[in-house]
Amino acid sequence: MDRATQEHIDSRLDDTLKDLLTLTAQPSVSAQEWGLYECAAMVADELTKAGLKAEIMSTGDSRYPSVYAEAKGASNNTLLFYNHFDVQPAEPLDLWDSPPFEPGQRGEYLFGRGIADDKGHLTARIATIKSIMATQGELPCNVKFIVEGAEEIGSPGFHDFVAQNTDKFKADVCIWEGGGVSWDGRPMLTLGVKGLLYVELECVAAGSDSHSSYAPVVPNPAWRLVWALNTLKDASENVMLRGFYDRVRPALENEVEALKGLPDEVDRFKEYFGVEMFLGEASGYEFRRKLLMDPTCNIAGIDSGYTGEGSKTVLPAVAKMKIDFRLVPNQSPDEVAASLRAHLDEHGFSDISIKIMGSEHPARTSIDHSWVKLVGNAAQSVYGVAPYLQPNMTGTGPQYPIQELLSVPVASCGIDYPGNRMHAPNENIRRDYFRMGMLHTAEVLEQFGKQAHV
Amino acid sequence: MDRATQEHIDSRLDDTLKDLLTLTAQPSVSAQEWGLYECAAMVADELTKAGLKAEIMSTGDSRYPSVYAEAKGASNNTLLFYNHFDVQPAEPLDLWDSPPFEPGQRGEYLFGRGIADDKGHLTARIATIKSIMATQGELPCNVKFIVEGAEEIGSPGFHDFVAQNTDKFKADVCIWEGGGVSWDGRPMLTLGVKGLLYVELECVAAGSDSHSSYAPVVPNPAWRLVWALNTLKDASENVMLRGFYDRVRPALENEVEALKGLPDEVDRFKEYFGVEMFLGEASGYEFRRKLLMDPTCNIAGIDSGYTGEGSKTVLPAVAKMKIDFRLVPNQSPDEVAASLRAHLDEHGFSDISIKIMGSEHPARTSIDHSWVKLVGNAAQSVYGVAPYLQPNMTGTGPQYPIQELLSVPVASCGIDYPGNRMHAPNENIRRDYFRMGMLHTAEVLEQFGKQAHV
Numbered sequence A, B: 001m002d003r004a005t006q007e008h009i010d011s012r013l014d015d016t017l018k019d020l021l022t023l024t025a026q027p028s029v030s031a032q033e034w035g036l037y038e039c040a041a042m043v044a045d046e047l048t049k050a051g052l053k054a055e056i057m058s059t060g061d062s063r064y065p066s067v068y069a070e071a072k073g074a075s076n077n078t079l080l081f082y083n084h085f086d087v088q089p090a091e092p093l094d095l096w097d098s099p100p101f102e103p104g105q106r107g108e109y110l111f112g113r114g115i116a117d118d119k120g121h122l123t124a125r126i127a128t129i130k131s132i133m134a135t136q137g138e139l140p141c142n143v144k145f146i147v148e149g150a151e152e153i154g155s156p157g158f159h160d161f162v163a164q165n166t167d168k169f170k171a172d173v174c175i176w177e178g179g180g181v182s183w184d185g186r187p188m189l190t191l192g193v194k195g196l197l198y199v200e201l202e203c204v205a206a207g208s209d210s211h212s213s214y215a216p217v218v219p220n221p222a223w224r225l226v227w228a229l230n231t232l233k234d235a236s237e238n239v240m241l242r243g244f245y246d247r248v249r250p251a252l253e254n255e256v257e258a259l260k261g262l263p264d265e266v267d268r269f270k271e272y273f274g275v276e277m278f279l280g281e282a283s284g285y286e287f288r289r290k291l292l293m294d295p296t297c298n299i300a301g302i303d304s305g306y307t308g309e310g311s312k313t314v315l316p317a318v319a320k321m322k323i324d325f326r327l328v329p330n331q332s333p334d335e336v337a338a339s340l341r342a343h344l345d346e347h348g349f350s351d352i353s354i355k356i357m358g359s360e361h362p363a364r365t366s367i368d369h370s371w372v373k374l375v376g377n378a379a380q381s382v383y384g385v386a387p388y389l390q391p392n393m394t395g396t397g398p399q400y401p402i403q404e405l406l407s408v409p410v411a412s413c414g415i416d417y418p419g420n421r422m423h424a425p426n427e428n429i430r431r432d433y434f435r436m437g438m439l440h441t442a443e444v445l446e447q448f449g450k451q452a453h454v
Helices: A002-009 A013-025 A035-049 A118-137 A158-163 A221-230 A253-261 A266-273 A285-295 A333-346 A370-383 A400-407 A430-448 B005-013 B014-023 B036-048 B118-138 B160-162 B221-230 B253-261 B266-273 B283-292 B333-346 B372-383 B399-406 B431-450
Strands: A053-058 A065-071 A076-084 A102-105 A110-112 A142-146 A173-176 A187-190 A195-204 A296-305 A318-327 A352-360 A389-390 A410-412 A428-430 B053-058 B064-069 B076-082 B104-106 B109-111 B142-148 B173-174 B187-190 B195-204 B296-306 B317-327 B352-362 B389-390 B410-412 B427-430
Touching: A002 A013, A002 A118, A002 A430, A013 A035, A013 A102, A013 A110, A013 A118, A013 A430, A013 B372, A035 A053, A035 A065, A035 A118, A035 A142, A035 B076, A076 A118, A076 A400, A076 A430, A110 A187, A118 A142, A158 A400, A173 A400, A173 A430, A187 A370, A187 A410, A195 A221, A195 A333, A221 A296, A221 A318, A221 A352, A221 B221, A221 B296, A253 A285, A253 A389, A266 A285, A266 B431, A296 B221, A318 A333, A318 A352, A333 A352, A333 B104, A370 A410, A370 A430, A400 A410, A400 B333, A428 A430, B005 B014, B005 B431, B014 B036, B014 B104, B014 B109, B014 B118, B014 B431, B036 B053, B036 B064, B036 B118, B076 B118, B076 B399, B076 B431, B109 B431, B118 B142, B118 B431, B160 B399, B173 B372, B173 B399, B173 B431, B187 B372, B187 B410, B195 B221, B221 B296, B221 B317, B221 B352, B253 B283, B253 B389, B317 B333, B317 B352, B333 B352, B372 B410, B372 B431, B399 B410, B427 B431
Parallel strands: A076 A142, A076 A173, A173 A410, A187 A389, B076 B142, B076 B173, B173 B410, B187 B389
Antiparallel strands: A053 A065, A065 A142, A102 A110, A110 A428, A195 A318, A195 A352, A296 A318, A296 B296, B053 B064, B064 B142, B104 B109, B109 B427, B195 B317, B195 B352, B296 B317
């Protein structure tokens, strides 16, 4: 890597982290439509300061702006960064050691909602570009940024947004929003995402809450949800929607090989999650296989009746629940949504409504792709060790439209480590891994600029 | 009834309702430990103004004061009124048409949290005594008041409180906290209460909330609650605790007769509750039998994960739920609690904790008791029609210690009507039924004063 660029990255590291704290202090909670335009403007400013041409774009829903930026480089190769500036809700607030939108540094760690997911990655990438421009005068390749504002609520309208701008967003390769190192500090490349179906179920059983003494005769929507849910997943964690597993593509040989090559971090994860045993007592390869390759049906929230302190003898009129399904190739969120409706109807729960809150297809880039090799080589030269390869992340993102509509291979890498507590209280990053993520980005840009254009 | 007393009640009715609005404006939410001493002081003042000797007593738990008052009358007969000044939480606040603690009158109706349950009854009784004292100079019998401050949370410590004061509270008969008329305006005497076991179940599955992408391996406490609950009650509403129904005493002949004599108000209740069909499509006698004689297992609240607007892909660490069981003779809340623990353990849910939040034994006074006849005769003479008789109310109160420890028969009557929405938003009373309840109270006192002492 260019020595001057590396020195510039290091000398500006404190300032870069200050920029990150400033960006993190700006709430941008898509689920609550909070601060999105303010944050989009800050992101566009930062990209402009780095020498890119930036604009705030509508993705078709005026509540959720996105930022797009581009800059020409020395070669004709074009690299697309996908990031997002929106963050998860910070609740439950009382479990944060410091306020989620008053981010700060404690020792090697920086805390705040969104500091890992995804403002840390975005800031690291913009700052890397600033250092390259400052020391080399130009970028080694063309660079584009799509910075979405509604990733955390399932990217509504993003597919159409990409479809309507395929020329503008055209690129050869893509670096995805995030990634980083394993518990043992070794880099990890991730080559896909799980799909998602996020639904809200609601049962309205009466016109208003009533006194619980009427329970012998008045239907209780919380009981109806319990009975319906019990038909949806059994106590062995099998999802009982008809055909749910039929479209799950068995792991390829190179995927199995990659999973076997991943570190055994079960004990670290147990400590991190505060659990004594994982589901099915999974460990070793089986733990990793389940985590990365299995689809899920998760209760993300359930709410009915009186949930405050003390007791209230009430018979609730309404019960609500939020469920997210994580999907793997070749499952389809549309098919799962249809089978959920059919399942509830068949089991006598047509009184339970389904509202679709988010929908994403799963996506994977082939482990053998040359782009994967380039990003891996760059990691090897920066971290001094070959990266682990994950067929996909445990989470979700709108990678399917990017892969499908732009026909680009996608790899995820970045500044994270497994203890980042993203989506949970005390979300954090580590200063040392933030720096390594910047150096890796610089190296990727450098190697990719030199690559013959295809 | 004494004509001067009746005229006094009528001429002061507006002032009495103003007193009621003032008392209702004072929050006194036992579940939230809110305003209880302030309200106790107001109640003691009102009783003192009515000529009784009143005191605020500790029931053993300093958070929940009670008020006791007594006055001598012309005869040696002693009538005990049981009331409570605490109220249910007012949540959900957004469903109230006017603020719950800013009570007011709209037409014939008065609204406010606690205006029916139980401040209306208490105010009606105190005001009746005032009118008797003002017009007759003395009460026809001895009168005692126990006005509890923790009825809505299951009367913690009340059994011991009564046990420690049996001499002080000694009485011949008891009028219970509330009652009133049926939908068709005919008086209703109720002769018992259901028992109650109120529990909070909690499952803690991990050290903190995590990203829902870890759902393939991290246990979800909301799913555990769903599976546990599903073993507790089936979709036909059968409680599946071992032996739950074994101790349910079959209805006596005179109870069946009383139930058959009750009006068919199924259609009114459907409209009131906003339901198209009651559980088991119950109607007619079967509706009344279920409502009054069946024990229940009701979900009063369930809470886990993210329950706000929009979506959050979280895997919750904790799930909580509140359940109330309504019990009938001869079920015991202690036995049900023990069988619930055993049931969860046997079904593999020993990770779900049980916290007992309230416990009451069921109680009934015999339909044939002379006290029931006296109160019924008084109703007949005031309302011009014989009262309906209910073996017990659908709800609960600490009647068991009063019946057991003081050996008194208990009857419930008062100012209510079925549309009062007690425990729910827009709790209300009707002015006309409030007045009738006062006249009935005056008539009961008059007749009871004349009765030969037993």
